[in-house]
Amino acid sequence: xxxxxxRRAFIxxxxxxxxxxxxxxxxxxxxxxxxxxxxxxxxxxxxVEVGEDGTVRIxxxxxxxxxxxxxxxxxxxxxxxxxxxxxxxxxxxxYAQKYGDQFTGGSTAIWEHxxxxxxxxxxxxxxxxxxxxARWNVNADTCTTERGTVFHTSSGRRLPYGDLAADAAKxxxxxxxxxxxxxxxxxxxxxxPVVDASEIVTGRARYGLDASLPGMLIACVARGPFGAxxxxxxxxPALAISGVERVIKIxxxxxxxxxxxxxxxxxxxxxxxxxxxxxxxVTWSDAPDDASSVNLERQFRxxxxxxxxxxxxxxxxxxxxxxxARTIDAVYEVPFLxxxxxxxxxxxxxxxxxRAEMWxxxxxxxxxxxxVAAVTGLKPExxxxxxxxxxxGFGRRLMxxxxxxxxxxxxxxxxxxxxxxxxxxxxxxDYYRPAGHHxxxxxxxxxxxxxxxxxxxxxxxxxxFAKNGRPPEQSEMYAEDFPVGCVxxxxxxxxxxxxxxxxxxxxxxxxxxxxxxxxxxxDELAHAAGxxxxxxxxxxxxxxxxxxxxxxxxxxxxxGRFAAVIKEVVEQSGWPHAPTxxxxxxxxxxxxxGSYAAEAVEVSVQNGVIRVHRVLAAIDCGTVVNLSGAEAxxxxxxxxxxxxALFGEVTxxxxxxxxxxFSDYRLLRIDEVPHIDVHFIPSAVAPKxxxxxxVPPVAPAVANAIFAATxxxxxxLPLQKNFAASVxx
Numbered sequence: 106x107x108x109x110x111x112r113r114a115f116i117x118x119x120x121x122x123x124x125x126x127x128x129x130x131x132x133x134x135x136x137x138x139x140x141x142x143x144x145x146x147x148x149x150x151x152x153v154e155v156g157e158d159g160t161v162r163i164x165x166x167x168x169x170x171x172x173x174x175x176x177x178x179x180x181x182x183x184x185x186x187x188x189x190x191x192x193x194x195x196x197x198x199x200y201a202q203k204y205g206d207q208f209t210g211g212s213t214a215i216w217e218h219x220x221x222x223x224x225x226x227x228x229x230x231x232x233x234x235x236x237x238x239a240r241w242n243v244n245a246d247t248c249t250t251e252r253g254t255v256f257h258t259s260s261g262r263r264l265p266y267g268d269l270a271a272d273a274a275k276x277x278x279x280x281x282x283x284x285x286x287x288x289x290x291x292x293x294x295x296x297x298p299v300v301d302a303s304e305i306v307t308g309r310a311r312y313g314l315d316a317s318l319p320g321m322l323i324a325c326v327a328r329g330p331f332g333a334x335x336x337x338x339x340x341x342p343a344l345a346i347s348g349v350e351r352v353i354k355i356x357x358x359x360x361x362x363x364x365x366x367x368x369x370x371x372x373x374x375x376x377x378x379x380x381x382x383x384x385x386x387v388t389w390s391d392a393p394d395d396a397s398s399v400n401l402e403r404q405f406r407x408x409x410x411x412x413x414x415x416x417x418x419x420x421x422x423x424x425x426x427x428x429x430a431r432t433i434d435a436v437y438e439v440p441f442l443x444x445x446x447x448x449x450x451x452x453x454x455x456x457x458x459x460r461a462e463m464w465x466x467x468x469x470x471x472x473x474x475x476x477v478a479a480v481t482g483l484k485p486e487x488x489x490x491x492x493x494x495x496x497x498g499f500g501r502r503l504m505x506x507x508x509x510x511x512x513x514x515x516x517x518x519x520x521x522x523x524x525x526x527x528x529x530x531x532x533x534x535d536y537y538r539p540a541g542h543h544x545x546x547x548x549x550x551x552x553x554x555x556x557x558x559x560x561x562x563x564x565x566x567x568x569x570f571a572k573n574g575r576p577p578e579q580s581e582m583y584a585e586d587f588p589v590g591c592v593x594x595x596x597x598x599x600x601x602x603x604x605x606x607x608x609x610x611x612x613x614x615x616x617x618x619x620x621x622x623x624x625x626x627x628d629e630l631a632h633a634a635g636x637x638x639x640x641x642x643x644x645x646x647x648x649x650x651x652x653x654x655x656x657x658x659x660x661x662x663x664x665g666r667f668a669a670v671i672k673e674v675v676e677q678s679g680w681p682h683a684p685t686x687x688x689x690x691x692x693x694x695x696x697x698x699g700s701y702a703a704e705a706v707e708v709s710v711q712n713g714v715i716r717v718h719r720v721l722a723a724i725d726c727g728t729v730v731n732l733s734g735a736e737a738x739x740x741x742x743x744x745x746x747x748x749x750a751l752f753g754e755v756t757x758x759x760x761x762x763x764x765x766x767f768s769d770y771r772l773l774r775i776d777e778v779p780h781i782d783v784h785f786i787p788s789a790v791a792p793k794x795x796x797x798x799x800v801p802p803v804a805p806a807v808a809n810a811i812f813a814a815t816x817x818x819x820x821x822l823p824l825q826k827n828f829a830a831s832v833x834x
Contacts, residue, residue, distance in 0.1 A: 152204075152225050153182055155233075159253055159267035161186065161193045165300075166204040167214055169197065170468055170498035171741070172796045173734035174214045176300045178222055180730055181215075184292045185226030185285060187250040188266070195300040200470035200490035207492075209468045210503050210610070211657070212698040212794025215730055219791050220284075227282035229273075236272040237264050252291075287728065287789050296733040301494070313466030313493035314525075316453045321521035322350060324514050325378040326367040328534050329389035330760025331396040332605030335366045342384035343370050348377030352385065353517055355510060362480065362513065363506035363607070365534060369514055375525055392760025396605040398440075398540070399758075401565065404602045405542035408563035409436065413598035414576075417584040420594030425557030429548025432557075433633055437545070437622035438821040439564075441755035442538035442611055443770060448496025449531045453523040454511035460487045461512060466495035468502040476509040481516050499745070500610035504536055532770050533762040536609025537755055539565040539581065541602070543622035547592075553634030555645060558592040562619070563600040567608035577601040581615050583656030586623070587667070587696060590652035591645050606757055612745055613797035616657070616697045617804070621750075621822065624693035624805030629818065638809065639675050639692050643668050658699025658793055666725050666786070667696055670703035673723035673784055678705040687711055688718065691810025693802040698794025700726040701786075704743070704802040706779075708810035713829050717747060717779045717807060725786035726795045732785075739783045739799045746803025748773040751825045 154162040163182050169175040179195045200207055206217070230250055237255035238245040241262060248257050256263040287293075304310040329335065340352035351371040355362060370381035394400050426432050452465035454477070461483055467473050470490040478485050495502060507524055515522040526534075541564020548557035566577035578599035589595050611617060631641035649665025671694050674680065682690040687709045694703035707719040720743050729735045752771035756763045764770040804822060811828060812818050821827045 152222070153186065153229050155229070155266045155270040157267045157270065159192060159265050161188050161253070161266070163193055163195050164198045164204075165195050166198045166207050168207065168209045168466075168468055168470060168492045168495060170209055170466070170495040170502065172209060172214065172498075172738065173299065173731060174209055175494075176297055177215055177731045177734055178218055179300070180292050180297060181218060181222040182226035184290060185223045186230050187291075188253040190292050190297060192253055197492055197494075199492055200474060207470050209498070210500065212700075212796045212798065215792045216699065216794055223284055224282055227284050228279055231279045231282050232273040232276050233266055233269050235276055236269045240264070240269075240272065293728065293730050294732060297731045298733065310494055312448055312496050313464060314448055314451050314496070316464035316491075316493060316523070318453065318455055318521040321453065321455075321523055322371040322373065322518060323375045323378040324369045324371045324511070324522050324524045325375075325382040325527070326355060326369045326510060326524065326530075327382050327385050327387055328365050328367045328530070329387065330392035331365065331607065331757065332393045332760055333366070333389040333391065335368060336388040336390055338368050338388065339386040340368075342386060343381035346372070346377055346381040346384060348373045349381040351518055352381075353514060355513065362509050363504075365607070367510075369510070369524075371514065371518055371522060378525070379527065393605050395603055396760035397758055398756045401540060401602060401604060401606075402542075405438075405540075405563045408600035408602055409542055409544045409561055411600070413561055413563070413600035414578055416578055416582050416597040416599050417589055418596050419589070419592075422557050422559050422594045422596040425594035426546060426548045426559065429556050430551040431549045431633065432546060433549070433626075433629055434544070434546045435626055435629060435820060437543040437625060439541055439543070439618040439621060440753070440822060441540045441606065441757070442749055442753045443532050443535045443755050443764075444497075444499045444501035444611060445528075445531060445767075445770060445772065446495070446497030446499055446501060449528055450501065450507045450526040451524060452508040452511040453521065454508070454515040455521040456481055456483075456512050456515040459483075460489070461515075462489045462491065463508060463512070464491045464493060465508060465511075466493055466498070466502055467505065467508065468495070468498045468500075469505065472503070472505045473508045476505040477512040480509045480513040499612045500614070501535060503610055528767070529765045532755070532764050532766060534607075535755075536567070536607040538611035538618065539567055539608045539615075540606075541565065541581075541618065543619070545622060545626040547626070547630055549630065549634055553636055555588070555592050555630060556594065558588060558595045559598075560596070560623070561598040561600070563602055565604040565606060565608050566601050567610065569601055569603060570606075570608040582619065583615075585652065585654045585656060585659075585662065586619065587662070588623075588627070588645055590662070591647055591664070605760065612742065613697065613800040614657075616695060616797070616801040617746065617749065620693065620695040620801030621804040621808070624695065624802065625808050625818075625820065628691070628693075628805070628809040628812065632812075637681055639671060639680055642671055642692075642694060654696075657697050662696050667694065667701050669786055670694060670701045670723040670725050673786060674703045674705040674721050677723070677782065677784055678721045680705060682707075687814065689810050689814035691806045691808065691813055693805035693809060695798070695801040697801060698798050700724060700793045700795060700798040702798040702802050704799070704806045706803075706806045706810050708807060708814055710811060710814050710828070713832050715751060715807070715811060715825050715828060716777070717751075719780045719782070720747075720803075720806075721782045721784070722799060723784045723786065724795070724799065725788060726798065727788050727790045727792040729785050730792060735785065735795055736783050738795050740781050742797065742799030743781055743803055744773055744778060746800040747779075747807070750804035750807050750822060752823050754823050754826065
């Protein structure tokens with residue numbers, strides 16, 4: 106397959122001063138700038154270097170948050186370069202504009218880099234072939250490659266890449282490259298271990314929190330209720346703690362610092378900073394009424410009683426409901442959720458008069474640079490952001506408020522400062538998945554066909570909290586989510602309930618809450634129609650066709666591919682199951698980030714305790730790049746989804762979060778993790794998202810299994826707490 110290189114993302118080939126071949130994806134601006142100044146080519150953004158000994162050095166450009174991109178993105182280059190993976194050495198890049206987008210989030214890494222990084226590998230391979238052909242005085246079309254060697258097919262002559270690197274680097278970049286056919290893949294689709302697995306299990310891996318500098322101060326920040334401001338503070342008790350050196354007020358007047366004011370205690374040790382903050386005396390103003398869960402619940406109910414903003418409309422839903430043989434009406438409720446990555450939020454900043462260096466864990470280094478520039482006045486090019494491995498992200502590290510805090514404090518203290526959050530800080534001052542109520546109504550015909558669908562969501566929009574100028578419904582409800590396009594008359598409405606409680610992206614964003622409502626309600630409809638829940642979903646999807654989809658993963662939703670994942674879990678699980686010995690199965694499916702996921706779960710309920718024994722997942726994410734990494738993503742997503750479904754809940758009273766640590770913000774324990782079977786639907790299409798699609802089906806599948814086992818329909822998360830309440834009530 107010949108692939109022309111887009112002029113906006115040229116592949117530039119450069120020779121380093123050591124005679125290595127380097128390949129990078131650059132913008133036309135980068136290329137033009139390099140041409141004007143005629144600088145050493147090795148100064149350009151290099152993704153690949155081939156040493157004289159044949160060792161291939163590949164740069165991993167995106168932050169590694171546990172999603173496997175440090176392994177999977179270099180695989181794309183290595184595949185087209187045609188080298189043994191054992192010869193590859195992967196090196197994590199720092200943030201730099203020359204690498205292009207270095208964002209990790211939204212399940213986009215493989216999806217967006219599938220072609221550009223393969224082009225980078227193919228361009229290097231093309232140059233190596235050209236260099237070999239020139240040395241042998243033969244046509245390049247008569248040469249090919251295999252496992253790090255160029256060989257001439259008719260004469261059998263061979264040259265390893267290491268012998269050709271210096272010559273290849275002197276050649277002009279190709280304008281077209283030939284990408285491999287999927288049948289030629291040697292690395293893509295196989296099982297490749299995480300490149301730094303050994304360092305992780307032996308404790309040698311360096312995470313962001315491990316960063317340190319001589320003479321640095323540790324900062325712990327006192328933060329007040331959401332929406333409150335600092336009225337006054339007494340620093341004397343904090344300064345009396347041995348090791349405490351400074352107390353600095355943080356003004357939340359700038360967006361880079363978030364929307365919560367604070368008072369920072371800077372000390373020579375973490376312990377001293379924590380103790381100083383504990384002694385600090387701060388008087389806060391009252392929190393607004395919109396920062397209490399009880400008040401928000403009241404507003405959600407009121408909002409659902411009135412018409413909302415129309416997000417999508419097909420047909421006349423009111424008439425269709427009125428003429429239906431039967432109507433079903435239900436309200437589903439979801440709470441705020443925290444992210445709680447195992448590595449708490451932190452950042453180390455060393456701000457000087459003319460430059461700044463930053464170390465920490467982030468999903469968005471570009472955002473870190475922008476925020477640091479905003480609080481320091483430095484130009485972005487004067488800011489170096491080092492990319493460390495992160496102990497989880499889940500959307501929390503998309504924000505850079507804590508990096509901005511570190512930079513501001515370092516500038517003020519004129520010393521390196523590392524801001525460290527405790528677990529309590531992390532739970533109580535997060536950017537939470539929005540809370541909300543979902544009202545669903547549907548009409549059924551006499552034969553059990555869905556004739557009308559009405560969905561009204563009232564919640565606290567993350568776009569509204571960010572005040573980014575975009576309509577609040579855009580971050581909360583997608584106009585073509587299933588079953589839109591499968592029901593003759595549909596209406597989707599949204600109502601914003603403003604709140605001072607910070608809102609942000611959570612793994613799978615709005616889909617993790619919306620799918621709970623939609624897929625649970627579809628189960629209700631199936632039972633009301635006297636139909637098998639899996640068969641009911643397949644009939645609702647209808648014949649294979651492509652439906653318009655402008656949300657995550659569009660532009661189309663393929664009902665045939667959607668049906669295939671449902672059929673796979675049905676086949677693999679032996680569905681349908683009759684409840685036996687207190688156990689039952691539930692099923693759910695969802696489309697997002699371009700991928701299709703269906704899950705069947707086996708649940709038991711004994712003495713009021715819900716236990717998930719088995720989860721069977723079927724995923725169609727297009728081509729799987731690294732089978733080991735893909736399985737880990739699905740397993741991790743299911744475990745996250747189970748934690749949230751069974752236990753996850755943040756409640757707020759007068760701007761203060763009631764939960765504080767894992768003792769009251771419960772996660773799944775290791776002995777509670779079910780057996781998880783993952784099945785990928787074979788596909789030759791380009792990859793789509795994978796980190797988040799396994800999450801949305803989990804909660805509804807468990808809720809549907811609980812109903813099958815007990816006859817109790819739980820419409821409020823978390824399931825364990827609310828199932829127990831339903832039994833007690």
